[in-house]
Amino acid sequence: MADERTDQALAQDSLAGNRCAFEELVRRHQDAVFGLAASLARNREDAEDMAQEAFIRAYGKLEQYNPEYSFKAWLLRICANQTKNLFRSRTRRRRAEEGHVREAEVRASEQPADYGELEVALARLPPKLGAPLRLKHMEGLPYEEIAAILGIGVSAAKMRTLRARNLLMEMLQP
Amino acid sequence: MNEKELVERLERHRTLAPEGFAQEIMERLPAWRRRRGLWPSQGRWIAPALAGAAAALLIVFAVGKVGRPVPADGRVAIHFELHAPGAERVELLGTFNQWRQNDIVLSGPDASGHWTATVELPEGRHEYIFLVDGQQWMADPRMATHRPDGFGRVNTVIKVYGDDDKA
Numbered sequence: 294m295a296d297e298r299t300d301q302a303l304a305q306d307s308l309a310g311n312r313c314a315f316e317e318l319v320r321r322h323q324d325a326v327f328g329l330a331a332s333l334a335r336n337r338e339d340a341e342d343m344a345q346e347a348f349i350r351a352y353g354k355l356e357q358y359n360p361e362y363s364f365k366a367w368l369l370r371i372c373a374n375q376t377k378n379l380f381r382s383r384t385r386r387r388r389a390e391e392g393h394v395r396e397a398e399v400r401a402s403e404q405p406a407d408y409g410e411l412e413v414a415l416a417r418l419p420p421k422l423g424a425p426l427r428l429k430h431m432e433g434l435p436y437e438e439i440a441a442i443l444g445i446g447v448s449a450a451k452m453r454t455l456r457a458r459n460l461l462m463e464m465l466q467p
Numbered sequence: 468m469n470e471k472e473l474v475e476r477l478e479r480h481r482t483l484a485p486e487g488f489a490q491e492i493m494e495r496l497p498a499w500r501r502r503r504g505l506w507p508s509q510g511r512w513i514a515p516a517l518a519g520a521a522a523a524l525l526i527v528f529a530v531g532k533v534g535r536p537v538p539a540d541g542r543v544a545i546h547f548e549l550h551a552p553g554a555e556r557v558e559l560l561g562t563f564n565q566w567r568q569n570d571i572v573l574s575g576p577d578a579s580g581h582w583t584a585t586v587e588l589p590e591g592r593h594e595y596i597f598l599v600d601g602q603q604w605m606a607d608p609r610m611a612t613h614r615p616d617g618f619g620r621v622n623t624v625i626k627v628y629g630d631d632d633k634a
Contacts, residue, residue: 305565
């Protein structure tokens with residue numbers, strides 16, 4: 294049976310030492326956090342590390358979480374910040390070499406037939422376009438929250454999402 | 468594919484975390500987070516209580532005086548104050564009460580329009596904000612250190628030490 298507690302209630306329970314509550318938060322948001330890390334890191338191994346690290350950091354900073362706000366947005370912001378920190382010191386060349394999420398690694402068999410095609414196209418988007426696109430259309434966040442998560446202006450978030458959509462449409466043309 | 472079709476497809480799409488992802492995280496989590504109440508469960512209060520009592524005794528004997536009351540559990544009484552003469556209700560929310568509303572309500576206003584509350588806080592760094600009439604968020608104008616929370620509000624930062632009020 295699905296756990297019907299809110300994220301805020303689970304965060305409170307986690308603060309009180311309930312690890313199962315935190316595990317439920319991880320399960321709820323693992324795809325969103327991993328997806329954002331994948332769009333920023335552009336390498337599956339790094340993305341996995343960064344997404345895991347985001348959850349571990351969030352666990353250590355739970356006292357700082359303000360339950361008036363979305364837990365998911367808070368988590369995504371932690372993920373974006375540390376992913377930026379990691380890659381600030383790396384070269385663009387290495388990112389290009391590492392390429393994209395390999396289709397074979399995607400659990401495509403559980404997904405619709407066109408899942409892999411879109412996943413590969415998403416992975417080919419430049420990080421600064423892919424991240425806002427994911428947050429807008431896959432996570433359903435408003436542009437104000439996207440801007441706060443990624444540390445950019447609201448107009449930049451809108452513009453990058455638009456450019457990402459245009460680029461994706463080009464990539465997905467038959 | 469047109470834009471509408473793309474957006475619909477994106478809204479249905481998830482990039483899935485790898486198998487076993489949540490389990491790996493749970494295995495990597497530090498074991499140090501414990502119940503945060505004043506009375507930790509399962510007898511864990513004994514060591515902290517003894518350490519706290521010993522620390523308090525050391526402070527008394529080393530300094531030779533007892534300044535502001537510092538309870539044995541390391542908490543320090545901090546006075547919060549906000550000038551809001553027109554307000555009907557002022558609340559204090561912070562890391563120390565998990566940002567809960569309806570938890571710490573300030574008394575006031577006094578004749579000069581000040582609202583006040585005294586709260587015992589553990590030593591360390593805290594962030595807080597005032598909520599006026601359930602609508603207006605206000606950083607503490609008396610304090611110097613503030614930090615944007617990234618969502619449009621500005622929190623006040625204090626560091627609480629056993630022998631100083633605020634820093």
